[in-house]
């Protein structure tokens with residue numbers, strides 16, 4: 001059992017959209033090196049939960065604590081700066097750019113050429129790409145190739161690498177394996193394991209119970225906006241999780 005102090009604590013979080021209680025009094029905890037799966041049927045509140053944690057929606061009520069301190073986020077950029085990075089299914093990569101350029105996307109490193117002219121620091125980008133991908137133990141033949149050349153799993157690695165490079169403490173992943181073939185799903189599962197070993201906290205949404213059981217320490221099941229159950233993965237099985245998801 002992981003008894004470290006929580007990296008992230010969500011306390012009694014609610015988010016209403018008019019009369020719709022998308023999330024009602026939901027709590028969860030993520031410790032360093034822990035993977036927490038967020039599961040639930042369509043409309044259960046998973047997306048609302050990650051959007052509330054990542055600064056997209058202010059909660060209607062409740063508290064978010066990061067390393068024990070209450071935080072509030074004015075935007076996803078603000079959440080990112082405080083260490084919470086969300087990777088959506090579209091990955092937000094610029095396809096025509098290299099891994100290094102994607103890592104620095106919107107935060108391009110500049111250097112002075114000839115003592116005065118600011119130019120892109122391509123060496124810094126290449127170094128970031130090399131070091132980050134090595135840290136994730138993920139290897140591609142040509143680091144400088146546009147990321148459009150890469151497979152779905154490799155692109156997922158680039159998006160994860162970017163978050164790691166910028167010191168994310170918590171990575172939230174929305175269906176990271178959904179659009180991938182089986183070998184690529186395995187790669188992403190091993191990437192998530194490497195995040196664990198670096199002490200990151202991971203929250204991931206998945207409909208795929210096999211992936212959930214392969215990589216998670218705990219599972220939080222939402223149903224109609226409330227936490228239907230939270231289990232250590234070793235204490236539950238597919239049957240129980242499905243029951244929690246559908247109710248009754």
Ligand SMILES: Nc1ncnc2c1ncn2[C@@H]1O[C@H](COP(=O)(O)OP(=O)(O)OP(=O)(O)O)[C@@H](O)[C@H]1O
Pocket residue numbers: 017020021022040041042043044045046047048049
């Ligand atoms: N912006 C919004 N305005 C009004 N209602 C919303 C909004 N976003 C979500 N909801 C409602 O809140 C509930 C939870 O939706 P949410 O998208 O969080 O579920 P989900 O578990 O992510 O579902 P899915 O697996 O289908 O993506 C649903 O009833 C949804 O219709």
